[in-house]
Amino acid sequence: MEYDVVVVGAGPAGLSAAIRLKQLDPSLMVCVTEKGSEVGAHILSGAVFDTKALDELIPNWKELGAPLNNAVVKDKFVFFLTSVLSFILPNFMIPRPMHNKDNYIVSMGNVCRWLADQAEQLEIDIFPGVAASEIAFKEDGSVKGIITGDMGVDADGIPKKSYAQGIELCGKYTLLAEGCRGHLGKQLIEKFCLDENSDPQHYGIGIKEVWKVLPEQHQPGLVVHGLGWPLMESGTGGGTFLYHADNLEVYLGIIVDLNYSNPHVSPFDELQRWKHHPEAKKYIQGGERISYGARAIIKGGLNSLPKMSFPGGLLIGCDAGTLNSVKIKGNHTAMKSGMIAAECIVEAFKFGDSAAGELATYETAFRSSWLYDELYKSRNFSGWMHKFPLLIASAFIWIEHNVFFGRLPFTLRDRTPDHLSMKLADECQKIYYPVADNKLSFDKASSVYLSNTNHEENQPCHLKLKDKDLPIKFSVGAYDEPAQRYCPAGVYEVVTDSEGVDTFQINAQNCVHCKTCDIKEPSQNIDWVVPEGAGGPNYSNM
Numbered sequence: 001m002e003y004d005v006v007v008v009g010a011g012p013a014g015l016s017a018a019i020r021l022k023q024l025d026p027s028l029m030v031c032v033t034e035k036g037s038e039v040g041a042h043i044l045s046g047a048v049f050d051t052k053a054l055d056e057l058i059p060n061w062k063e064l065g066a067p068l069n070n071a072v073v074k075d076k077f078v079f080f081l082t083s084v085l086s087f088i089l090p091n092f093m094i095p096r097p098m099h100n101k102d103n104y105i106v107s108m109g110n111v112c113r114w115l116a117d118q119a120e121q122l123e124i125d126i127f128p129g130v131a132a133s134e135i136a137f138k139e140d141g142s143v144k145g146i147i148t149g150d151m152g153v154d155a156d157g158i159p160k161k162s163y164a165q166g167i168e169l170c171g172k173y174t175l176l177a178e179g180c181r182g183h184l185g186k187q188l189i190e191k192f193c194l195d196e197n198s199d200p201q202h203y204g205i206g207i208k209e210v211w212k213v214l215p216e217q218h219q220p221g222l223v224v225h226g227l228g229w230p231l232m233e234s235g236t237g238g239g240t241f242l243y244h245a246d247n248l249e250v251y252l253g254i255i256v257d258l259n260y261s262n263p264h265v266s267p268f269d270e271l272q273r274w275k276h277h278p279e280a281k282k283y284i285q286g287g288e289r290i291s292y293g294a295r296a297i298i299k300g301g302l303n304s305l306p307k308m309s310f311p312g313g314l315l316i317g318c319d320a321g322t323l324n325s326v327k328i329k330g331n332h333t334a335m336k337s338g339m340i341a342a343e344c345i346v347e348a349f350k351f352g353d354s355a356a357g358e359l360a361t362y363e364t365a366f367r368s369s370w371l372y373d374e375l376y377k378s379r380n381f382s383g384w385m386h387k388f389p390l391l392i393a394s395a396f397i398w399i400e401h402n403v404f405f406g407r408l409p410f411t412l413r414d415r416t417p418d419h420l421s422m423k424l425a426d427e428c429q430k431i432y433y434p435v436a437d438n439k440l441s442f443d444k445a446s447s448v449y450l451s452n453t454n455h456e457e458n459q460p461c462h463l464k465l466k467d468k469d470l471p472i473k474f475s476v477g478a479y480d481e482p483a484q485r486y487c488p489a490g491v492y493e494v495v496t497d498s499e500g501v502d503t504f505q506i507n508a509q510n511c512v513h514c515k516t517c518d519i520k521e522p523s524q525n526i527d528w529v530v531p532e533g534a535g536g537p538n539y540s541n542m
Contacts, residue, residue: 001167001169002029003030003031003125003169003170003171003172004028004029004171004173004349005018005021005029005030005031005171005173005174005345006031006146006169006170006171006173006175007030007033007175007177008032008033008132008146008174008176008182008184009032009034009035009176009177009178009182010033010036010112010116010126010128011043011177011317011334012111012115012331012334012335012338013177013316013318013322013334013335013337014032014175014177014317014338015032015039015112015115015118016115016334016335016336016338016339017175017177017316017338017339017341017342018030018119018122018124019057019058019115019122019342020057020338020342021342021346022123023122024342025346026123028349030125031125031126031169031171032119032124033130033131034129035129035130035131035530035533036129036534036537036538037129038113038128038129038538039112039113039128040109040110040112040539041109041536041537041538042179042513042537042539043108043109043112044108044109044206044293044294044295044542045206045295045330045331045542046208046241046243046253046328047105047106047107047243047251047331048103048104048106048223048243048329049068049103049105049108049111049329049331049332050103050327050329051068051102051103051104052332053332053333053336053339054066054332054335057335057339058118064118066111066114067106067107067111068104068106068111069104069246070106070220070244070245070246071103072100072102072223073221074219074222074223075094075098075223076223076224077089077093077098077225077226078225078226079226079227079228080226080227080228080229080230080240080279081229082229083229083230083276083277084277084278086226086228086229086277086278094398095326095397095398097327097377097378097406098328105221105223105243105244107541107542108331109540109541109542110541111331129534130148131148131530131532131533132146132147132169132178132530133147133148133149133150133166133183133529134146134147134184135184135187136168136170138312141311142311143174143188143310143311143312143313144168144170144171144174145170145171145174146168146184147166147168147169148168148533149166149530149531149533150163150164150166151164151166151532151533153460153532154459155458155460157460160458171313172349173313173345173359174313175314176313176314176315177316177317177319177334179295179317179318179319180203180295180296180297180319180321181298181518181519182315182318183528183529185315185320186518188310188315192307192311194310195304195306195307197307198303198304198305198306198307199303199304199413199414199415200300200304200416200417201298201300201304201321202298202299202300202386202418203257203258203296203299203300203418203519203520204238204255204256204257204296204297205258205267205294205295205296205486205488206253206255206294206295206296206297207254207256207268207292208252208253208294208542209251209253209291209447210249210251210290210292210541210542211249211250211252211284211287211288211289212247212248212249212287212288212290213248213249213250213283213284213287214286215248217282217284217287218248218250219244220246221244222243222244223241223242223244224242225239225240225241226239226274226279226280227239227394228390230270230274231256231270234262234265235260235261235262236256236257236260236270237256237257237260237385237390238254238255238256238257239254239255240252240253240254240274241253241255241328242280242283244283249290249541252275252280253271254267255297256270257299257386258418258486258520259386259416259418259421260421261421261422263424263480263485264425264428264429264430264431264480265431265485266431266433266485267516268444268447268488269431269485272433272434272440272441273433273434273441275440275441281440284440285440289450291450291540291541292447292448292450292451293451293512293539294488294489294512294514295512295513295514296514296516296519297318297323298318298323298330299325299381299382300321300325300382300414301321301375301382302372302375302376302379303379303382303383303412303413304321304382305321306321307363308320308363309358310358312358313359314344314362316337316341317333317334317337317338318334320337322334322337322375324374324375324378325378325381325382326377326378326381326397326401327378333371333374333375336371337366337371340362340365340366340369340371341359344359344361347361348361376406377401377405379411379412380408380412382412383411383414384400387412387414418519418520419520419522419524422479422522425478425479444489445490447488447489448510448512451489451512452537452539452540453509453511453536453537453538454536454538455531455532455535456532456535457509461506461508462511462528462529462530462535463491463506463511463517463526463528463529464526464527464528466524466526466527467523467525468504470523471483471492471494472494472502472503481504482520482521482522483517483521483526486517487516487517488512489510489511489512490507490510491506491507491510491511492504492505492507492517493507508531511531511536512536512537513528513536515528
């Protein structure tokens with residue numbers, strides 16, 4: 001199938017790019033593929049939403065019924081000292097970019113569904129349940145488009161009765177908007193050496209729950225961010241969030257930096273015990289947990305940003321790494337990166353450019369935009385947080401943004417990849433997490449159930465081991481096989497049989513597509529590839 005532009009991923013970046021393309025040139029043929037069962041099924045974000053890009057893309061979004069109904073009315077920043085003690089930081093101690101005036105608490109899944117409606121009204125073809133499994137290349141090595149995954153193949157690679165062969169979607173330009181640690185984006189970064197002049201990329205894992213709370217505990221528009229306990233006990237970076245949405249719902253969660261060193265850390269269990277802190281518990285006690293999900297977050301910022309253009313296309317949004325880590329926001333930046341891409345493509349088409357080479361104008365347009373300015377001002381965040389203790393780093397970040405307005409005359413670098421930061425298990429203190437009480441804290445199995453995750457079980461495993469024996473080597477020494485803890489969905493287990501023989505078990509059907517294993521595995525032994533289309537979580541309101 002031939003298109004002018006093929007977009008991979010119906011998230012904020014991909015949909016914004018598609019909409020902008022058709023706004024500028026209605027004659028263009030544009031398609032968007034989405035591996036989730038529907039648009040929004042794989043979207044997971046906090047989310048406090050900055051409307052800056054949406055105001056540019058669809059200025060009359062209010063009149064068109066965009067699902068932005070809950071404006072932020074109060075910011076609260078809590079420093080958690082211990083499991084019972086905390087204090088609230090005064091607003092003047094918070095870095096300027098972290099204030100949320102004029103922002104909205106939203107479900108980004110619902111925002112993306114609304115964007116998809118706007119896209120379809122512009123006659124953009126959206127293909128949900130279609131996984132882009134391979135890159136199609138031209139003879140000259142440039143990108144031709146993508147190849148969708150075969151459907152109906154059993155675990156041994158043999159076609160079943162339901163077999164349907166994948167197709168090639170060809171475009172004069174291909175935009176990769178797969179989100180953080182995109183499967184195809186990772187391949188193209190390596191193939192074209194797009195990161196040769198960049199720092200290593202840095203990541204976190206975000207784990208989120210949605211609660212229905214009691215009316216007397218609900219404060220619509222309240223945004224609570226937290227630092228300190230429990231992560232600081234293991235020297236792990238990150239923080240917590242708790243947002244009061246509408247309909248008596250509270251979005252809460254934790255972001256754990258994936259440069260942590262203690263292999264005994266379990267991000268999932270860190271969230272479960274944080275909910276027992278009095279400052280968190282007071283908002284959700286007596287309520288009901290109604291949804292759960294997890295997703296890796298790209299946070300290296302400008303220093304880790306790869307070259308975003310390649311022969312035949314562009315990386316946009318979190319496939320490249322445009323999140324503003326100081327603001328803890330990546331949706332508006334992803335949207336803007338997609339809009340810039342669309343504008344450059346339309347300009348190229350005016351001059352007869354059919355992607356024979358790279359879209360070199362993107363770099364110039366990106367550097368002259370407010371997106372670049374935002375990322376430049378926040379470029380030192382990872383450096384501060386990864387090189388200094390929490391309180392010192394926080395002080396430096398405050399000084400940089402409240403005194404120097406993000407314009408310090410130097411740039412901090414962090415050139416250690418996250419997966420190389422882990423220490424050996426016997427060098428670190430073991431962490432004993434409390435048993436779930438099934439009121440505030442829960443286990444992984446019941447959590448995955450709430451994510452509505454589903455995969456066709458008789459299909460090739462989408463979690464590929466480069467060395468199938470390596471996990472067991474890790475389980476008996478070295479890192480105490482950390483995959484069984486860093487995975488928030490119970491995908492990886494070390495099972496011991498009656499004769500005392502250990503087996504590394506992969507429960508691929510539990511995978512919520514967070515990509516943490518692909519990022520954090522110390523040996524980089526796990527390669528996450530796309531399963532059949534429509535597999536994975538089915539988030540309804542995340």
